[in-house]
Amino acid sequence: MGTIKVTDLEGNTHEIQATEGLSIMENIYDAKIPIKAACFGCCSCSTCHVYIDEAWIKETGQPSEEEEDILDMVVDLKENSRLSCQITYNDALDGIHVTLSEDTKTD
Numbered sequence: 001m002g003t004i005k006v007t008d009l010e011g012n013t014h015e016i017q018a019t020e021g022l023s024i025m026e027n028i029y030d031a032k033i034p035i036k037a038a039c040f041g042c043c044s045c046s047t048c049h050v051y052i053d054e055a056w057i058k059e060t061g062q063p064s065e066e067e068e069d070i071l072d073m074v075v076d077l078k079e080n081s082r083l084s085c086q087i088t089y090n091d092a093l094d095g096i097h098v099t100l101s102e103d104t105k106t107d
Contacts, residue, residue, distance in 0.1 A: 002094030005053075006033055009100055018089045024050070024098060025084035034106045041085040043067055046074045046103045048084040053097035060087050060096075075102050 004018045006028055016031035018024075025048040028035050036047035043066050052060055057080060063071065067086045071077060084098060 002089070002091060004028070004089065004093070005095065005097040006031070007097070007099040008033060009102070009105060013097075018094075020090050022089055023085045024087045024089055024093075024096070027089055028084060028098075028100075033100075035084075035100060035104045036106050037085065037104070039085075043070060043083060043086055046070050046083065049074045049101040049103035050082060050084045050098040051078055051101060052080045052082050053099075054080060056093070056096045059092055 002018045003015050004024060004027055005013055005015050007013045014033055018027045023041055025037050025041060029037055038047040039045040060082060063082060067083050070083060071081055074081060
């Protein structure tokens with residue numbers, strides 16, 4: 001197990017335990033941090049949209065064409081935007097920092 005740092009919509013940063021093999025979205029959800037994640041990992045919505053900390057961009061790899069198509073629909077697209085359901089947590093991502101976007105709002 002490793003950790004993921006998650007900055008929520010209120011600006012609070014949480015350090016959560018991460019399970020290898022689960023997506024970043026699943027790890028955030030399991031840690032009870034509010035994230036809409038409406039399609040729960042099917043890459044068919046943008047409600048798990050996060051911003052990857054610049055220091056971690058290379059480690060997360062490039063988004064697939066399918067992910068890029070969904071990202072085109074997000075509220076505030078940035079160069080470091082990703083769908084957290086499409087990034088599988090592994091040891092190389094230990095300590096990764098992500099910030100939730102407005103797309104993840106649960107209410």
